[in-house]
Amino acid sequence: MFTLLDNAVTILSDPNSKGLPSDHDVLFKGDRTKWLKFANSLKFRLMVHSYEPFKKAGRI
Numbered sequence: 174m175f176t177l178l179d180n181a182v183t184i185l186s187d188p189n190s191k192g193l194p195s196d197h198d199v200l201f202k203g204d205r206t207k208w209l210k211f212a213n214s215l216k217f218r219l220m221v222h223s224y225e226p227f228k229k230a231g232r233i
Contacts, residue, residue, distance in 0.1 A: 178216045185209050 184190050185205050195203030201211070
């Protein structure tokens, strides 16, 4: 999941990428800034929720 989100952030951060047409984007109407914020928020939530399982598995 982290890899997918990292790829999405990379694509959205590239000013030369086409992105999603605003008429196909029902959530943010093609606003890259909002998508970047959303992707980074998801990454943060994943990190917070996966800390304990990683800790118990001895990976942290």
